[in-house]
Amino acid sequence: MNWTVIGIWLGALLSLSLYSFLYKDNPFYKFAEHLFVGMSAGYWVIYNIKNVLIPNWWNNLVPAEGGMQPIWLIPGALAFFMLLRIVPKLSSLSRMSLSLIVGTGAGLSMTAMLQTNALAQVNGTIIALGQGGGLLSWISNIIIVTGVVCGLVYFFFSKAHTGVVGGAANVGITVLMVAFGASFGYTVMARISLLIGQTQFLLFEWLPTMGINL
Amino acid sequence: MRLVIPLAITFVAGMIMILQFFVPATQSVGESLQEWYMIVASAAIFLGAINLLNVHVHKIRFKAPNWKYSPVTIAGFSVMIITGIFFGIEPGKPFDYMFTQMMVPMGATMFSLLAFFVASAAFRAFRASNWRATLLLLSAFIVMLGRVPIGGMISPKIPLISEWIMQVPNLAGQRAVMIGAAMGMVATSLRMIFGIERSYLGGAD
Numbered sequence: 001m002n003w004t005v006i007g008i009w010l011g012a013l014l015s016l017s018l019y020s021f022l023y024k025d026n027p028f029y030k031f032a033e034h035l036f037v038g039m040s041a042g043y044w045v046i047y048n049i050k051n052v053l054i055p056n057w058w059n060n061l062v063p064a065e066g067g068m069q070p071i072w073l074i075p076g077a078l079a080f081f082m083l084l085r086i087v088p089k090l091s092s093l094s095r096m097s098l099s100l101i102v103g104t105g106a107g108l109s110m111t112a113m114l115q116t117n118a119l120a121q122v123n124g125t126i127i128a129l130g131q132g133g134g135l136l137s138w139i140s141n142i143i144i145v146t147g148v149v150c151g152l153v154y155f156f157f158s159k160a161h162t163g164v165v166g167g168a169a170n171v172g173i174t175v176l177m178v179a180f181g182a183s184f185g186y187t188v189m190a191r192i193s194l195l196i197g198q199t200q201f202l203l204f205e206w207l208p209t210m211g212i213n214l
Numbered sequence: 215m216r217l218v219i220p221l222a223i224t225f226v227a228g229m230i231m232i233l234q235f236f237v238p239a240t241q242s243v244g245e246s247l248q249e250w251y252m253i254v255a256s257a258a259i260f261l262g263a264i265n266l267l268n269v270h271v272h273k274i275r276f277k278a279p280n281w282k283y284s285p286v287t288i289a290g291f292s293v294m295i296i297t298g299i300f301f302g303i304e305p306g307k308p309f310d311y312m313f314t315q316m317m318v319p320m321g322a323t324m325f326s327l328l329a330f331f332v333a334s335a336a337f338r339a340f341r342a343s344n345w346r347a348t349l350l351l352l353s354a355f356i357v358m359l360g361r362v363p364i365g366g367m368i369s370p371k372i373p374l375i376s377e378w379i380m381q382v383p384n385l386a387g388q389r390a391v392m393i394g395a396a397m398g399m400v401a402t403s404l405r406m407i408f409g410i411e412r413s414y415l416g417g418a419d
Contacts, residue, residue, distance in 0.1 A: 030280065030283050031283060038291040043294050044263075048256045056252050083261055097254050103225065104228070109399055110399065110407075111235040113396040118396035121396075183388070185357030189361045191325060192329050
């Protein structure tokens with residue numbers, strides 16, 4: 001049995017079932033959609049066991065060199081408490097697990113976001129205007145600096161957007177509009193590239209299995 | 215006590231994560247806490263899976279609309295779990311085969327479907343009603359045109375303009391959004407660590 005050909009057929013039939021939604025909602029689409037949801041959930045559960053729980057919890061709780069590290073029972077217990085959310089009488093225990101997740105997440109993201117999304121971006125904006133040489137570099141660098149500052153002014157709601165602040169906020173909106181347009185175009189093209197990839201799969205991998213070569 | 219213990223855990227965990235950034239001596243504690251975080255957060259995936267099964271079993275039992283598709287979800291879930299546990303997840307095993315031959319094409323198709331919906335939504339929503347809306351429209355159009363061969367065929371300058379839009383005004387706008395979001399994130403994180411923001415505890419008092 002040629003498993004490669006079976007795999008191509010499975011992928012092609014499921015892809016076509018999903019594309020059938022472009023016509024209208026139908027049983028083929030619903031079948032593929034439900035299958036995708038179920039398989040994805042199963043995939044992430046197994047992925048989680050093999051790549052998170054075994055290396056990070058089990059291997060620490062029962063190390064290869066022998067013995068047991070009881071301290072690792074605590075995260076195990078907290079993970080178990082999280083599952084108790086489905087038991088109404090014991091669901092309040094899951095608050096402790098949630099607190100650990102929220103506290104650690106907040107502490108982690110606070111420093112990380114400050115470093116990468118605030119300080120690094122400010123650092124990247126402090127550029128010599130002539131950097132890169134040429135008139136276009138000058139103009140580009142002025143637009144970057146002005147755009148960032150005015151964009152931030154637009155997001156500053158503690159002062160009324162009137163006078164100089166209003167003018168700066170207006171420039172900020174303009175820069176943001178161009179940025180949103182560009183991001184939209186970029187996202188659409190990323191989706192189109194996936195569509196092209198799937199079309200190529202159907203035309204150049206699936207059709208040849210039926211002897212149709214384009 | 216029902217509120218004090220969770221708030222204390224949030225405070226201690228949050229402070230350790232901040233401290234480990236500034237005090238090297240606390241780094242090992244911070245690293246262990248990050249592992250604890252991954253372990254506990256991973257339980258949420260199990261919770262999601264249990265909930266998914268619950269919903270579909272409930273749909274089958276009460277013959278809810280479209281219940282006939284629920285066994286498909288349960289079967290898909292079970293097959294992935296069974297193959298993953300009994301055969302392993304290494305390349306070439308049934309689990310990996312189903313991932314590459316079924317899930318990857320389905321995932322790519324789902325996301326490529328969005329191309330049609332985004333395009334149709336844009337067609338309905340994008341109107342050159344004022345000069346800023348026109349600017350948004352133009353910027354999107356040039357970026358899209360610059361990323362396909364026909365753009366370069368119309369004029370070799372279109373891909374260059376598209377690249378300039380991405381590198382300059384888009385960069386400026388994205389940076390402003392990122393810096394603003396980072397400030398918001400810092401404020402929200404501090405509110406959570408100090409127990410001012412408690413909505414994640416489900417309105418406990």
